[in-house]
Amino acid sequence: MESDSEFIVVGGGVAGLSVAIELLDHGHDLIVVDPDPGGGTSYVAAGMLAPASEVNYSEVLMGKLLIEAAQYWDDFVKVLESYTSLDCGYERRATLLSATEHGDFDELMRLQSFHKELGIESHLMGRSEVLDLEPTLSPKVIGGLYTPKDYQVDNRVVLGRMIEIVEGHARIVRARVKRVVRTAQGRYQLRLDNLDVVEGERVVLCNPMISPEEVLSGLLDEDLARAVATRPVRGEIIRLRDTQKIGPSVCVRSIRHGRWNYIVPRTSGEVVVGATQEEVPLMNNSLPKAGGVFDLLYDAIYSVPSLREMEIVELSSGYRPGTYDNYPNVGELLPNLYIHSGHYRHGFLLAPYTASLLVQAIGRRSNANFSVRLQRFTEILDPYRRLQDGR
CATH class of the missing domain: 3.50.50.60 (FAD/NAD(P)-binding domain)
Structure with missing residues (x-):
């Protein structure tokens, strides 16, 4: 034994x-x-700790659970730090949701209305406010939704x-x-x-x-x-290296034609771009697909053009466990x-x-x-x- x-x-x-x-x-x-x-x-994974930008309209109870979980992370980090003096990768970096189409900005307004119902802090911004906050965004941006308490953790x-x-x-x-x-x-x-x-x-x-x-x-x-x-829900993720320090200073979640992506900068210089979502019957292949990688890069570069100059470090995929x-x-x-x-x-x-x-x-x-x-x-x-x- x-x-x-x-x-x-x-x-x-x-x-x-x-x-x-x-x-x-x-x-x-x-x-x-x-x-x-x-x-x-x-x-x-990307390590998103983002109840405001991750919640779905129909999931009120889930939204409340996500809020409670986000609030618990400060306590959890204290538990980890009681065992180690090393950095645990917890980053209190705010998140900015951006839109380049009027229909997508309408989606941000609906999301903020749901935030008010849940008691989540978020702020609608016009084009000039968004670009003042995050100058690396495309000039095609028309507005955004700022969620100051959507944080991240470096998962690895x-x-x-x-x-x-x-x-x-x-x-x-x-x-x-x-x-x-x-x-x-x-x-x-x-x-x-x-x-x-x-x-x-x-x-x-x-x-x-x-x-x-x-x-x-x-x-x-x-x-x-x-x-x-x-059930396995497949997703592709891309990791970039920002050697020139030209990436965003906040976490960016952009929506374009109803399709979401996120761009997560790390203090290490890594930038994580994700993520696709595909329901699959079996977990029989963990290699990323060309179509998913193309969609992610296209949408991410459309939102933050400076990503075009970054080095691709890793293409990966995983299976989210859904119930x-x-x-x-x-x-x-x-x-x-x-x-x-x-x-x-x-x-x-x-x-x-x-x-x-x-x-x-x-x-x-x-x-x-x-x-x-x-x-x-x-x-x-x-x-x-x-x-x-x-x-």
């Missing part, structure tokens, strides 16, 4: 590492199991710090989970692809690439396993077996906050205060079962 622990966290992306940090901060013993900690979609920096903290205070087993088995004593054994076994009292599933139907076969109700399964209603899966599936995944487009924004909710609820032995509790799945299980039974 490889190891024994109080908690086993399955997944070493931002969702799993956030749970691990919260468990450590509450004094728990744990093991993280992941074949490539800090890799996958978390490594590809913070992932590195989180891994260092976990390795310094817990254990990481670099392997893939093949099966979860419950013992006669009520503990859980995780059988790994390297033929080792990890055993613990409690398990938190944080890897959205793992199929609950396969890994929890024989343990979990099949209908619930299907309900909490995630049936786009809310993350956070809660208890079985006694002492929990799930924390499916954060979709908001992984870095949401994961630390939902991890704190989960760990607090585990301590109370209750999930009554979850904004994203699993009880919502009961709303779809009954009609799903009736459909399966032909009723």
